[in-house]
Amino acid sequence: MEKMAYLAFGFYTFLCLGGALWAVTALSLVRAFTGLVTALFGVAGLYFLLAAPFIGLMQILIYVGAVAVLIFFAIVITGASREAENRSITTKRKRCLALLAGLVPPAFLATAILKYSVVTTNTVTHVSIEDLGRGLLGPYGLVFELISVVLFAAMAGAVLLGFKRRQ
Amino acid sequence: MNIFIAYQLVALAMLGLGLYGLILRRRLIGMMIGVELMINGAGLSIVTTAQLTPASAQLGQLGTLLVMGLAAAEATLVLAIITVVYRRFNTIEEQKISTLKG
Secondary structure (H helix, E strand, C coil), X not given: CHHHHHHHHHHHHHHHHHHHHHHHHCCCHHHHHHHHHHHHHHHHHXXXXXXXXXXXXXXXXXXXXXXXXXHHHHHHHCCCCCCCCCCCCCCHHHHHHHHHHHHHHXXXXXXXXXXCCCCCCCCCCCCCHHHHHHHHHCCCHHHHHHHHHXXXXXXXXXXXXXXXXXX | CCHHHHHHHHHHHHHHHHHHHHHHCCEHHHHHHHHHHHHHHHHHHHHHHHHHCXXXXXXXXXXXXXXXXXXXXXXXXXXXXXXXXXHHHCCCXXXXXXXXXX
């Protein structure tokens, strides 16, 4: 049974990192968007493997269902799928600098993780959805209200930004 | 090298790939894709720490839900801004929309 867990971990990590790699290296933005969706599904699978099924389903609902569709509509509205990214303008120097920027912070954090060991438990704690709900309505009620305010402000701001001026 | 470190390294790899995409991409939506990858890596790291260490699992999962909600709100506003920029400049490449001198 443990082999299945390792196999699932390997598969979801492949989806996650392969999708992310595809998302950052594809020339066409629509391909990059598909890579992003693959990576989001991979992360949802990893959430399921960590015995957090509610978070995994919320990941699919919020990220793939809302954020990814939003990015897709933005690609359509701004016509980004039509413009071709000119490969010669992205110079080798810029690519090397981007690689450096992408490697140094995670390398620093990785050495911190590998050097200072944290007490880990190998059995996963199960939190029921009831506990999450009671937490949101009980001790963390203020946070729940504030996230509603933030989402409302984002909606109002987006609608306001989208208004066209009367000609 | 236990499973906790493996999950954290996956999250860090997503951070690295997101940063690479953010710096490399020349169009604003490509940069947005990089930012979303980084936020996902952070959420994965939070849930891993909550589930696999003695830290409170309920708090970690609630924190990740909040991170997801905030990422959705931020994506909404960023894409609205990108739409406004597109209407103003008719392009979304970073070199062409920069009007500051120098």
